[in-house]
Amino acid sequence: MLRVLSMVSGGGTNLQAIIDSVKNGMITNTELVGVISNNKNAYALTRAKENGIDAKCISPKDYESREVFNQELLKAVDAYEPDLIVLAGYLVVIPPEMIKKYKNRIINIHPSLIPSFCGTGYYGLKVHEAALERGVKVVGATVHFVDEGTDTGPIILQKAVEVHNGDTPEVLQRRVMEQAEWKILPHAIDLIANGKVEVEGHRTIVTE
Incomplete structure (x- = not known):
């Protein structure tokens, strides 16, 4: 099973398309293991919770520097042990160390x-x-x-x-x-x- 983590910033319509496609069998061999948003008011977080998917907000605003935020974000991503990270309307720059660690595993x-x-x-x-x-x-x-x-x-x-x-x-x-x-x-x-x-x-x- 492919462990998929989705990262979103807003309404989560693409996330919903993924959720629906897993449910109806259009996406096979896949499990949605988590959703991370930088925006605590993102409706995408509600969509995740309504579908029993673990969801959390990690916002740059909550950390004293971008470096600390990047570290905490990567820590949260690693905790899900994803095989694939799906950016579905995620408006934050992905840390270079995350791109390196998950090379060809972020879409x-x-x-x-x-x-x-x-x-x-x-x-x-x-x-x-x-x-x-x-x-x-x-x-x-x-x-x-x-x-x-x-x-x-x-x-x-x-x-x-x-x-x-x-x-x-x-x-x-x-x-x-x-x-x-x-x-x-x-x-x-x-x-x-x-x-x-x-x-x-x-x-x-x-x-x-």
Whole structure:
């Protein structure tokens, strides 16, 4: 069984997609062992508790320095003994020592087709605002491994979503979630749980 720890900052819609997919068998060979949030008011924590998943808040605000926070975060992560860490809308920079320790065992979902609209400053609605401003006709989402850069790790899965005339950033964000994020994130976890993703250099080999 793949032991999965999810890290979230907000509402936890991607977390819910993972929970539902484990329950309905879309994700196999997987156990959700915990949820960590940096935000004590994150609805994701409620979602976890309602589904019997251990959940805790570890916030940078509660520690005197980022170094201490990083140490405590890594300690909490290690306690779950995860095989895979899933960043599902986690808006805190992952400590370098954690990236090193869990190399090719941390994945992230980003609401664009990387390398478009990604990197520092591109998160949440900002991604969709930028896409609409640029006038692109196709957007989407990407699941990738996390490395030392921002949205630069090996890509696992991508799914395209059409932009419609009259889209607002909020409408486009919802469509990308429904048509891409909530589908490819659970699928990527299932592939990893069943040994179907290999990392070779900066690329992944995915066998369906």
